[in-house]
Amino acid sequence: VTTGSLNVSKKLVNTTPAEVGETFNFKITLDLSTADIYDDAAPWVSDEYLLGLISGSESLTWTEESGKYTATFTVDAAETVTINGIARGATYTVEEILTSSDLEKFTVTTQIGSEAAKEGASVSSAVAEKNAVLFTNSVKTTTVETSDLNISKHLINTTPAEVSKTFSFKITLDLSTADAYK
Numbered sequence: 001v002t003t004g005s006l007n008v009s010k011k012l013v014n015t016t017p018a019e020v021g022e023t024f025n026f027k028i029t030l031d032l033s034t035a036d037i038y039d040d041a042a043p044w045v046s047d048e049y050l051l052g053l054i055s056g057s058e059s060l061t062w063t064e065e066s067g068k069y070t071a072t073f074t075v076d077a078a079e080t081v082t083i084n085g086i087a088r089g090a091t092y093t094v095e096e097i098l099t100s101s102d103l104e105k106f107t108v109t110t111q112i113g114s115e116a117a118k119e120g121a122s123v124s125s126a127v128a129e130k131n132a133v134l135f136t137n138s139v140k141t142t143t144v145e146t147s148d149l150n151i152s153k154h155l156i157n158t159t160p161a162e163v164s165k166t167f168s169f170k171i172t173l174d175l176s177t178a179d180a181y182k
Helices: 047-052 100-105
Strands: 003-013 023-031 063-065 068-076 080-087 091-096 106-112 122-126 130-139
Touching: 003 023, 003 068, 003 091, 023 080, 023 130, 068 080, 091 130, 100 106, 106 122
Parallel strands: 003 130
Antiparallel strands: 003 080, 023 068, 023 091, 063 068, 091 122, 106 130
16 A cells, blocks of 8 residues: 655734644545555455554544545644555545634635645645645735824913924824724
8 A cells, every 4th residue: 555645734824923832623534435555455455444554743533424534633833734644546635624703814725735825724635645735824904994193282372482383292102902903
């Protein structure tokens, strides 16, 4: 049985930095019936045998539904999870599990290897020797509403010389409390 590996990476763009230990949830689905070995498989090569070959940086627990196998795992930001021993030719789908609130805040793209990035939180392909998948979340940008700040100085009971005098002001803005950050 020839096998391949799948590397799943997570990247955040235009976001606040991820907290240490902050994880993102993913689901992988395998269709082993498309694996190259089924053309001339020995009778003892079963799905259970093929699942037993899979190992990696995450411990996966597989569940079967309609002939496909599913497992969930987590990835830290800027981390790569490696899944080794997947029978070549098997097809896979990897999906980032996002809430509706996440989808309101983030644009999600996926990229297989050096292919162009595509919008969406799911990617599908066939297992080759080495497979790299990158999930990128970018904060959705919106138009920032701005306001004007007018500053004026009124003098009362002044002499004509004081009226033409120049006054200096210092303005300090705390943008961390702006609505754009909420």
